[in-house]
Each structure stands twice: as C-alpha cells, then as structure tokens.
Amino acid sequence: MRGVILSKPGVVQVEDRPDPVIIEPTDAIIKIAATCVCGSDLWPYRGDDPADRIPMGHEYVGTVTAIGAAVTSVAVGDFVVGSFFASDNTCEICQAGYQSRCVHAQVMGEIGTQAEYARIPLADGTLVATPGAPDADLIPSLLAASDVLGTGWFAAVAAESGPGKTVAVVGDGAVGLLGVLAAKQLGARRIIAMSRHADRQKLALEFGATDIVEERGDDGVTKIKELTGGLGAHSVIEAVGTQESMMQAIRSTRPGGHVGYVGVSHDVDLPGLELFFSGIHLHGGPAPVRRFLPELIDLIWNRTIDPGKVFDLTLPLEQAADAYAAMDQRRATKALLTV
C-alpha cells in the first residue's frame, strides 16, 4: 500500500509500505477513506520534535476489511470512525472517560494513518461504526470527529462550557475553531474567538463565536477582561500549546473559572505562585475522543453540526507533501487527504 513517511524534518514522502495485517485477535484492518494532516504533525515536520523516517497520521475514517477473532462490535464492511489513541474502553480509566490514557492505550500516530490501510488495535474499544455508509459530503465531518472535533469538544467540556457561560478560545487552528463549535453546542452564552486571520474569524463566527479579539498575550488578556466586566471569562479553551498561549488562557480566566487545554505542550512551565492565586481549574491533555464519538457521530449524521468546514484544502494522498507545506505556511487551516 501507499503511505506517508516523514524522512526528516520538512521532507514528506509517499512510499510503498507493507500492507497491514491482523496481529492480535482484537485488531481490525480498515481501508482508509480519508485522513488528514494535524497541527501536531507540524512539530516533527518543523524539526521541533524528532523526525527520522517516521510514519505519519493519526486521524482516519474508513471501511473495515478484516477483523481479528476476538472482535465483536464492528464487522467487515462497516464504516468506522476511531480516535488517535486505541483503547480497550473497558478498563477503569476508560470507564471514567479517559480513553486516551487507557491502561492498554496505543498511539495511532506510531501506526501512521496517512496511508491506504491501517491496522487498528483494540478495535472493539476504539472504533465506532456509523449508522450506515455515509453520504460523501459527511466524510470530512466524520473525519474531523476522529481528532480535531473530538479534541475541541473535550477542551470545551474540560473548560466547563455551558449555558450562561462566557467562553474564550485561544488558538484559531482547526481545534480552536471546533472548540467554538463545541462551546456553542454546549449552550455557551457568549463565545470570544481570539484570532487575527480574517478567514478563520469568518469560520469562527459561522461556528457560533459572538466576539472576535485580535490582540494576543497580555493585550489579549486585557481585552477579555474588558469584555467580561473586569473578571475574565468563565471558561477558556487553550488550543496552541506554547508558554504564551497557556499564560494567555490562564490570565483570561476568572477566579474559579476553568481552562481546558489541548494544545500539546511545548516548552511550557507554569509558574506555581501565579497559578495558585489565579484560583482557576486546569484540565486538559490528549483528548479522550472515544468518549465523545457516539454523540459526535450522531450530531454529524443528523446534520446538526458541520465540523468538516475546517478543511480548506483537499488533496489526494500522493500529494501529502503539498498538504504539509500548505499548513506549515498557513495557506491552509486543515488539509484533508483523499485515499
């Protein structure tokens, strides 16, 4: 099969790779219908994380082509959505809703789903079948559920977005934008998107943002305070992962408020004393997307939400290098790869 390999920082190649096979009786093999490039794929692409001939990709939707002997919840022919962590969905941690930290968790990024096929470990716990074969126009949204929507949704939940709440969103990438969508669905009264890009502002407003703040850092914090009677937002979604974005999120939150942070931390150190006196709640990490998949698939299937709008570039798998370059250069928010 064909699959994406990052040879070294900046060099994306589509190569012949071995067809995946069932290894464990709990495995499934899926023929991937669509995959995409994640903001976090840019860390190794830019050399900020190690990159030495690594398979790429952890987002996927597709059709089951084979199952191991122990698999019971999905069948060959099912169209499925899965998370970027494989999980058994039965251990105590999974049952508490933290499937990304399942005691048997496996990282899909190590398998690499920017490819024609993928082996999905712990298929029963990882995959959720759609009610039937999806209309083609639903595929981008279902693919979004696999990571960016699930992650934005988790951030909104972690930030305790809900009725009556003012939610600020730090980061206008796909996850931040879908955090806006999630906050809207969760009933937030006011949603402040922090963005200085006209196209992303437009999408944020479409997804439910009520206010746009262009300022960043301390100026951004000042602006959020101005918009919230000096108190700060009840809920802040952090979807970047830098020191600046984390401090912007923490400082934009009122005492007793909640920060939901999902940007993968890079060189972040949180000052204990400031955090202490902030009085905020801090929760985040790798999103337990599996927790939300049934609900998200339902909302997509019923066409209540259209998270697939975050994809503003669609290319065939063979042009993966162009997709990476476009996202790296911010010519695209999120690139979908058709397979």
Place this chain on the structure above:
Amino acid sequence: MRGVILSKPGVVQVEDRPDPVIIEPTDAIIKIAATCVCGSDLWPYRGDDPADRIPMGHEYVGTVTAIGAAVTSVAVGDFVVGSFFASDNTCEICQAGYQSRCVHAQVMGEIGTQAEYARIPLADGTLVATPGAPDADLIPSLLAASDVLGTGWFAAVAAESGPGKTVAVVGDGAVGLLGVLAAKQLGARRIIAMSRHADRQKLALEFGATDIVEERGDDGVTKIKELTGGLGAHSVIEAVGTQESMMQAIRSTRPGGHVGYVGVSHDVDLPGLELFFSGIHLHGGPAPVRRFLPELIDLIWNRTIDPGKVFDLTLPLEQAADAYAAMDQRRATKALLTV
C-alpha cells in the same frame, strides 16, 4: 491592645498596638477569643518571605464589640468566625463560591489577628455568627474553621473527594490532617495519609485515614500506585506548596483524577508536557473558606467533627514567640493562642 509583630525573621514580639476602630461603615470590631499560628506564618518567620515589622495572624474567632452603620448580619455580642480573606460575599466571584478572590477582597494577614482586637472589613460578607455563645471546648474547633479546616475542606472538595473515591493526602501539617477529616466527611472510601511522624499518623487515623504511607517523592508515588492497582488515587490533596510536594501530588493521581492544592506555592514550576499527559484536573489556591463556614460551624456545633484536635499546643498571646518556635522546630503541629 497587645498584638504580635514579626520584627524580622525569627523575632516575634508582642507589643502595644493601637486599638482598632471602625473605619468603613461595613467594618466590625471583634474582641478575639482565640487565634493561632499558621504554617504559612512560618515562611516570613524563616525568612523565606519578607519580614520587616509586620503584624501577624489571620485566623480568629471572637465576639463583636462594635459595628459600622452599614452592618446588618452580625450584632454586638455575637460570637463570630471569619475567613482569612475579608469578602463582600455578594459580587459575582463570591456568588460563584470564590470569596477568597472577591473583587473587594482584603487580606486579614495585613491587619494581623494575633492580637486582642481586630477590625474586620466587610463584616456582613466575612463573618458568620455561631448559634450562641460557644462552650469553651468548641472554641479550638471553631478557630480551626477560620483557616486550616476550611482550607483542608476546600482541598478535599477541589480534589473531588467523595463516595467510592480513594483520596491521598500529601502533607501532614494541620491542613493535610484536616483534609483527611474532610475527605472522610465527604464520604471517601479510602484515605491514604502520607506522613512519617508517629503523632501525626495517629491523628490522621483518628480523623479517618485508612492507610499511612511514609515514603515521599517518587517512592511515595510508587507506593500510592501499588495501593491503587497501578492507577493512582482518584483524588489527591496537596497541602505543602513545594515543587516536590506538587509533583508528588500530580504523579500520585490517576488520569482523569483531581488534585486539590492549597499549600502556598514556593518556587514551584509545573512542567507543561508532564502535566498535559497526566490528564489530571488541577484546582486550588487560597481557600474560599467563607463558602464552607456555615456548614463547618454546623458540623462543629453538633459535635459531628472535632477539628480542634490539630492544636497540640496552647499558650497565651504573650508567649507567641514560643508558639512560633515550637511550630518551626516541629515540636507542635499547630499552636493556639488564647487572648
């Protein structure tokens, strides 16, 4: 009146200080019945925080002797308990339960309640009257409610202690011990006190601890994991405020679990990436004791709880220096000063 002044690190003096008077119509004056020395008073005492002729003390119970024209909820003669932050209890932050971050918050430590009298700002929002004049044996427990009990209680709530939960407690000072009591009251199934002092272990067991762990740091974390099927505790109370204690708390918590931290941070920097992948909830800060006072007074008044047991040294105000020295040298867990 007589009152405690920290002249410089290590030098506690009881001096003549001006009698407090009503300044704002929202003030009350109380005649202090009992006050005490806080673990946090040891920071300036040890020179870890600035100390240059500062009034000391922020814990207090006593009898109202005068009220300002605007005070309506307490009357002269009432026996009252207050928090170490004065708060209006009406602003949006107070109403959300974060009175320690009230928009009009005033720090009682700047007034100094290790004294015969104290001015209490925002009396209506700060003070809670007991149902009547307390029996003498209830005074230590009511005094504990003013800070250490309220703080331990907040930590237990912030850590989401509750039925079915395993709660670990880092720190065996008065706050940690009362965190054990709080976790017990909140219905925790298992309470692991981390302590290596026999007398404190004994009190922890009396307050409801089911297990004692003597190991600290990574060894302590390993022990907590062993006791919790490899997962970590659901809830961890942090009541120290150092880098080691914070990391011990975070690492002892299972993914999706909760850390409630109330030790005032000193030279703490939390590593972003480790925190991210921990998947825990982190909440804490200066406890909004006022939120819990009515409930705590009730539990004490009905003799359901006896938090006053944390006081293992009682001295008259004039011997405040001895009280500080005893706590500094760990000869006492918590020293009460009679006035």
